[in-house]
Amino acid sequence: MKKVKIALLGLGNVAKGVLSIIRENKEQIVKRSGYEVEIAKILVRDVKKDRGVEVPTEILTTSYEEILNDNEIKIVVEVMGGIEPAKEYIIKAMEAKKQIVTANKMLLATCGDEVFEKADEMGVSFQYEASVAGGIPIINGISQSLTANKINTLYGIINGTTNYILSKMELENLNFEDVLKEAQDKGYAEADPTSDIEGYDAQYKLVILSSLAFGTKIKPEHVYREGITKINSIDMEYASSFGMVIKLLAIAKEENGELELRVHPTMIPETHPLANVYDSFNAVFINGNAVGDMMFYGRGAGSLPTGSAVVSDIIWILRNNVEVENMQPVVKNNLWEMNIKDLKDIESRYYLRITVSDKPGVLGQITTIFGANKVSLKSVIQKGVKQEENIDVTLVLITHSTTEGLIMDSIERLYDLKTVKSIDNIIRIEDFR
Amino acid sequence: MKKVKIALLGLGNVAKGVLSIIRENKEQIVKRSGYEVEIAKILVRDVKKDRGVEVPTEILTTSYEEILNDNEIKIVVEVMGGIEPAKEYIIKAMEAKKQIVTANKMLLATCGDEVFEKADEMGVSFQYEASVAGGIPIINGISQSLTANKINTLYGIINGTTNYILSKMELENLNFEDVLKEAQDKGYAEADPTSDIEGYDAQYKLVILSSLAFGTKIKPEHVYREGITKINSIDMEYASSFGMVIKLLAIAKEENGELELRVHPTMIPETHPLANVYDSFNAVFINGNAVGDMMFYGRGAGSLPTGSAVVSDIIWILRNNVEVENMQPVVKNNLWEMNIKDLKDIESRYYLRITVSDKPGVLGQITTIFGANKVSLKSVIQKGVKQEENIDVTLVLITHSTTEGLIMDSIERLYDLKTVKSIDNIIRIEDFR
Ligand SMILES: NC(=O)c1ccc[n+]([C@@H]2O[C@H](COP(=O)([O-])OP(=O)(O)OC[C@H]3O[C@@H](n4cnc5c(N)ncnc54)[C@H](OP(=O)(O)O)[C@@H]3O)[C@@H](O)[C@H]2O)c1
Ligand SMILES: NC(=O)c1ccc[n+]([C@@H]2O[C@H](COP(=O)([O-])OP(=O)(O)OC[C@H]3O[C@@H](n4cnc5c(N)ncnc54)[C@H](OP(=O)(O)O)[C@@H]3O)[C@@H](O)[C@H]2O)c1
Numbered sequence: 001m002k003k004v005k006i007a008l009l010g011l012g013n014v015a016k017g018v019l020s021i022i023r024e025n026k027e028q029i030v031k032r033s034g035y036e037v038e039i040a041k042i043l044v045r046d047v048k049k050d051r052g053v054e055v056p057t058e059i060l061t062t063s064y065e066e067i068l069n070d071n072e073i074k075i076v077v078e079v080m081g082g083i084e085p086a087k088e089y090i091i092k093a094m095e096a097k098k099q100i101v102t103a104n105k106m107l108l109a110t111c112g113d114e115v116f117e118k119a120d121e122m123g124v125s126f127q128y129e130a131s132v133a134g135g136i137p138i139i140n141g142i143s144q145s146l147t148a149n150k151i152n153t154l155y156g157i158i159n160g161t162t163n164y165i166l167s168k169m170e171l172e173n174l175n176f177e178d179v180l181k182e183a184q185d186k187g188y189a190e191a192d193p194t195s196d197i198e199g200y201d202a203q204y205k206l207v208i209l210s211s212l213a214f215g216t217k218i219k220p221e222h223v224y225r226e227g228i229t230k231i232n233s234i235d236m237e238y239a240s241s242f243g244m245v246i247k248l249l250a251i252a253k254e255e256n257g258e259l260e261l262r263v264h265p266t267m268i269p270e271t272h273p274l275a276n277v278y279d280s281f282n283a284v285f286i287n288g289n290a291v292g293d294m295m296f297y298g299r300g301a302g303s304l305p306t307g308s309a310v311v312s313d314i315i316w317i318l319r320n321n322v323e324v325e326n327m328q329p330v331v332k333n334n335l336w337e338m339n340i341k342d343l344k345d346i347e348s349r350y351y352l353r354i355t356v357s358d359k360p361g362v363l364g365q366i367t368t369i370f371g372a373n374k375v376s377l378k379s380v381i382q383k384g385v386k387q388e389e390n391i392d393v394t395l396v397l398i399t400h401s402t403t404e405g406l407i408m409d410s411i412e413r414l415y416d417l418k419t420v421k422s423i424d425n426i427i428r429i430e431d432f433r
Numbered sequence: 434m435k436k437v438k439i440a441l442l443g444l445g446n447v448a449k450g451v452l453s454i455i456r457e458n459k460e461q462i463v464k465r466s467g468y469e470v471e472i473a474k475i476l477v478r479d480v481k482k483d484r485g486v487e488v489p490t491e492i493l494t495t496s497y498e499e500i501l502n503d504n505e506i507k508i509v510v511e512v513m514g515g516i517e518p519a520k521e522y523i524i525k526a527m528e529a530k531k532q533i534v535t536a537n538k539m540l541l542a543t544c545g546d547e548v549f550e551k552a553d554e555m556g557v558s559f560q561y562e563a564s565v566a567g568g569i570p571i572i573n574g575i576s577q578s579l580t581a582n583k584i585n586t587l588y589g590i591i592n593g594t595t596n597y598i599l600s601k602m603e604l605e606n607l608n609f610e611d612v613l614k615e616a617q618d619k620g621y622a623e624a625d626p627t628s629d630i631e632g633y634d635a636q637y638k639l640v641i642l643s644s645l646a647f648g649t650k651i652k653p654e655h656v657y658r659e660g661i662t663k664i665n666s667i668d669m670e671y672a673s674s675f676g677m678v679i680k681l682l683a684i685a686k687e688e689n690g691e692l693e694l695r696v697h698p699t700m701i702p703e704t705h706p707l708a709n710v711y712d713s714f715n716a717v718f719i720n721g722n723a724v725g726d727m728m729f730y731g732r733g734a735g736s737l738p739t740g741s742a743v744v745s746d747i748i749w750i751l752r753n754n755v756e757v758e759n760m761q762p763v764v765k766n767n768l769w770e771m772n773i774k775d776l777k778d779i780e781s782r783y784y785l786r787i788t789v790s791d792k793p794g795v796l797g798q799i800t801t802i803f804g805a806n807k808v809s810l811k812s813v814i815q816k817g818v819k820q821e822e823n824i825d826v827t828l829v830l831i832t833h834s835t836t837e838g839l840i841m842d843s844i845e846r847l848y849d850l851k852t853v854k855s856i857d858n859i860i861r862i863e864d865f866r
Binding site: 024028033129142144147149215273276290292295296312315330335380 | 450452457458461462465466469529562568569570572573578579581650706709721722723724725726727728729730731732734737738740741742743744745747748749765767769837
């Protein structure tokens with residue numbers, strides 16, 4: 001039996017999943033890869049810390065040099081996260097002709113190019129299936145199995161925490177703050193949940209997916225981003241009354257060499273396959289000009305699902321090229337030059353929730369403003385609410401398809417009306433056409 | 434720009450999709466594979482036949498030798514179907530060191546081994562993503578991206594025609610025969626629909642999927658098979674009243690080295706992701722011990738979706754090894770020896786629809802028979818129907834989990850009862866546990 005030594009950088013959630021899979025599924029790995037995998041070293045910051053996992057203390061180290069200089073270690077698995085020192089470590093490992101597996105979306109999204117180029121230069125493998133949507137093989141799917149296609153659109157529910165929160169809000173009619181707190185208590189959401197609930201995590205992942213799908217260089221700042229903190233259970237109820245649900249959607253569309261990239265809460269028809277993606281599940285829905293509509297669905301995070309992607313990447317390397325030059329071109333994001341569409345030019349339908357004073361003619365004033373901007377309204381719902389002696393009214397408007405620019409301009413004009421008390425929420429509606 | 438010549442065997446539905454993608458997505462293919470792909474030869478039976486597609490007549494040929502002896506042709510794409518001469522042609526191409534792409538599920542399911550071994554012996558690539566579920570990358574998914582897992586269960590809606598028929602029956606409350614006829618008129622079902630509606634097509638596909646997922650040799654006769662011809666819109670209605678839908682499901686489960694393999698109409702909870710797979714869409718739902726639940730969803734057939742898989746396979750070969758020895762072990766179905774579970778030992782819940790005479794004590798007699806076989810009933814519904822002067826009654830029984838053997842024994846005993854007029858349908862219920 002051939003043996004191979006690998007090293008892990010980090011011993012957190014993902015690393016523990018990798019450890020457990022390598023132990024538990026030893027037979028599968030041996031038979032499928034032809035190798036017995038030995039975890040020879042694990043890099044940590046503190047070798048004494050109790051991480052609730054049994055590992056021989058002699059394989060823990062705080063010195064990266066020890067891993068780098070060990071010629072028997074053929075594969076370095078970076079599961080520590082963050083940009084530095086992760087990037088430096090990966091580059092050095094490549095220079096030492098080690099093959100790399102990573103789960104680091106932040107690194108890939110912000111400085112992937114540098115790492116891709118180094119992998120190419122050194123002829124080593126650089127695998128990162130785990131970086132997006134955990135166990136779902138979306139990276140391989142796009143970069144190996146859908147290559148015959150010109151991808152038209154890509155829609156993803158790619159952040160488990162926010163999907164968990166929105167699902168709870170929808171199904172149990174709860175408020176954002178309450179669900180967030182519960183999720184934090186249960187460990188489903190981080191103590192600092194900013195990266196998830198403000199959409200940064202999904203933004204990074206969309207950068208990675210769309211770079212591959214459209215073969216072009218994309219940076220986080222190309223992706224418009226909006227989190228879910230403003231979503232209210234009232235919006236959920238209205239959505240439901242229109243036959244829709246609200247999801248944090250990552251959206252990428254290509255048309256005539258122009259790319260539209262955005263992450264924001266989105267109302268989608270409840271009959272769409274993505275509408276049934278509940279809880280912390282992830283899904284990516286793709287339309288390609290040959291394959292048509294397709295969807296990948298599964299666990300987007302967690303120790304074992306993410307470990308599944310990492311270990312499958314290790315097996316891929318072992319099967320293909322652990323001893324030889326990597327032959328797959330690793331850089332695939334420099335095939336086309338594309339423009340990024342300005343947010344104001346994107347087309348969408350919109351849901352608007354507005355509070356107005358209940359005075360005669362208000363609705364007329366409002367529709368006039370939209371009309372002047374050529375925004376036509378599909379439906380208007382009016383609901384009375386009593387606030388501090390004044391009678392205020394909630395107006396819910398659904399527009400026909402229009403542009404973001406025209407909507408924003410209309411909103412600005414609405415603020416000029418004395419009768420408009422507040423614009424409570426604006427949510428884009430996706431019809432998947 | 435590097436150029437590569439390929440040949441197609443056959444110019445039917447799939448071949449036309451391949452042609453159209455190679456023309457339409459030329460730029461994508463060139464950029465992603467690094468090659469300009471030229472279709473140098475197409476094998477047909479009759480060069481004069483009008484196939485509604487424009488191809489230069491000089492590339493059509495009825496002589497396979499012409500393709501075989503052309504050393505410039507590096508890849509042979511077999512899209513003619515059937516066992517012979519397809520098998521002979523593939524083997525000869527491999528012996529001539531050509532790389533192979535096929536969509537031929539029948540060939541793979543019935544004599545895949547021989548072809549796998551030849552590919553291994555000759556060191557050529559043998560790609561067959563298109564053989565199961567059209568454009569959905571389920572073959573790559575299982576054989577490359579989920580390799581870290583021990584797969585526990587696999588459930589597939591892998592025949593588009595039957596899913597189309599069942600969807601229509603369910604959603605429009607129609608009868609099997611009417612929908613079948615309509616599907617045939619529209620070209621969605623073949624003039625001879627046996628392979629689809631009797632479950633042979635799904636059986637072949639399950640052989641291919643489960644061989645890969647469980648790394649063991651599986652033959653069509655290992656898979657219990659039952660078609661959808663007995664499904665009645667009455668069964669659909671009852672299913673719906675229990676919160677279930679009926680799908681033709683391909684099921685594979687592994688436990689302690691024992692495999693359970695079957696294709697049959699199945700009642701599944703309407704909340705399960707597979708329940709929402711309508712129309713001619715396909716989906717494969719997998720549970721792996723690391724990745725958990727995951728699902729692949731998309732177009733399972735048709736010219737372009739199937740062509741998408743074929744052309745992506747061509748690109749894979751071009752990227753990796755068109756000029757060199759294939760390095761991926763191609764035979765992955767001989768890793769484990771497994772027993773095939775006897776049908777009588779499978780565990781399931783059951784739906785039974787029975788016609789009985791409306792006499793006192795009938796229900797008692799029936800429950801006694803089930804009780805004697807330790808089959809306990811979860812619910813019993815009784816519905817009066819008047820037939821030819823006698824008052825007959827429809828009984829619908831839902832059992833708790835039991836074995837197929839005990840159910841079949843109970844059924845046999847039911848026939849002994851004079852009051853039991855007919856056993857109208859027996860449908861297995863899957864709870865995905
Ligand atoms: N968790 C998921 O479900 C998931 C899913 C997909 C992708 N990812 C990605 O996977 C990576 C790891 O995530 P995680 O959840 O496993 O993180 P985590 O639980 O926070 O673990 C990080 C580990 O890295 C170690 N580490 C951090 N900086 C280090 C340094 N400078 N030197 C040595 N060791 C260092 C930490 O050491 P100490 O133990 O000594 O602190 C810890 O063991 C991240 O890139 C993340 O984005 C995670
Ligand atoms: N259709 C789908 O959606 C789909 C999806 C997945 C997989 N597949 C598989 O793909 C394969 C092709 O299916 P298809 O639907 O494209 O079939 P098809 O439309 O019936 O086309 C078959 C083609 O092969 C040619 N052919 C058959 N036997 C031949 C022989 N002995 N010598 C030369 N040419 C021969 C036929 O030639 P003539 O034109 O001269 O008769 C015809 O052009 C099958 O294995 C099928 O199972 C199909």
